[in-house]
Amino acid sequence: EAGVAQSPRYKIIEKRQSVAFWCNPISGHATLYWYQQILGQGPKLLIQFQNNGVVDDSQLPKDRFSAERLKGVDSTLKIQPAKLEDSAVYLCASSLNARGDETQYFGPGTRLLVL
Amino acid sequence: AQSVTQLGSHVSVSEGALVLLRCNYSSSVPPYLFWYVQYPNQGLQLLLKYTTGATLVKGINGFEAEFKKSETSFHLTKPSAHMSDAAEYFCAVSGPSGSARQLTFGSGTQLTVLP
Numbered sequence: 001e002a003g004v005a006q007s008p009r010y011k012i013i014e015k016r017q018s019v020a021f022w023c024n025p026i027s028g029h030a031t032l033y034w035y036q037q038i039l040g041q042g043p044k045l046l047i048q049f050q051n052n053g054v055v056d057d058s059q060l061p062k063d064r065f066s067a068e069r070l071k072g073v074d075s076t077l078k079i080q081p082a083k084l085e086d087s088a089v090y091l092c093a094s095s096l097n098a099r100g101d102e103t104q105y106f107g108p109g110t111r112l113l114v115l
Numbered sequence: 116a117q118s119v120t121q122l123g124s125h126v127s128v129s130e131g132a133l134v135l136l137r138c139n140y141s142s143s144v145p146p147y148l149f150w151y152v153q154y155p156n157q158g159l160q161l162l163l164k165y166t167t168g169a170t171l172v173k174g175i176n177g178f179e180a181e182f183k184k185s186e187t188s189f190h191l192t193k194p195s196a197h198m199s200d201a202a203e204y205f206c207a208v209s210g211p212s213g214s215a216r217q218l219t220f221g222s223g224t225q226l227t228v229l230p
Contacts, residue, residue: 042205042220091158100209100216101147101166106158
């Protein structure tokens with residue numbers, strides 16, 4: 001079974017530029033998550049989708065971050081404009097459903113450096 | 116609200132020695148508890164989880180954890196460390212309903228295995 005795919009793996013941009021990340025979840029997984037992992041910290045949920053609808057985006061900085069999951073499969077996360085503090089690893093995860101006891105499967109992440 | 120505290124951001128053990136990584140949680144609902152491992156430049160991989168039933172949970176690679184409600188703890192152990200166990204370990208908590216279903220991570224413990 002193929003895992004969660006993410007691209008690109010690394011990205012370096014200057015502040016105020018825009019950047020987009022792509023995620024393809026495990027086939028059949030209805031729930032998709034985007035996490036931000038700052039160096040030395042645990043992952044923090046940014047947004048959760050159930051199929052193509054948003055379940056939770058309470059921690060997404062909506063003035064600069066946006067995400068979509070058209071057709072309920074793959075997803076993109078965009079930052080525009082980027083700030084220095086956005087330097088982090090962006091992890092995508094998926095699960096069969098949104099139950100709290102469900103295992104989340106993580107992709108390898110995209111490491112973003114904002115200069 | 117729920118939270119996780121991992122005592123010790125760095126733990127070093129000798130190869131063959133006992134591994135003990137500490138995790139305490141706070142939750143207003145019956146918790147679901149998880150341990151994930153992250154190898155360098157990779158995403159998170161589930162080691163084990165507690166949802167209901169037996170409080171001693173066995174996971175992959177010889178790891179196990181015990182849910183102790185009275186101590187609000189879910190410490191991770193392995194009888195004999197291998198060099199390949201060197202990685203970062205994250206404890207996480209979620210719950211059965213509402214916003215508690217969101218997975219909340221601790222800040223992680225970096226495990227070093229000395230030859």
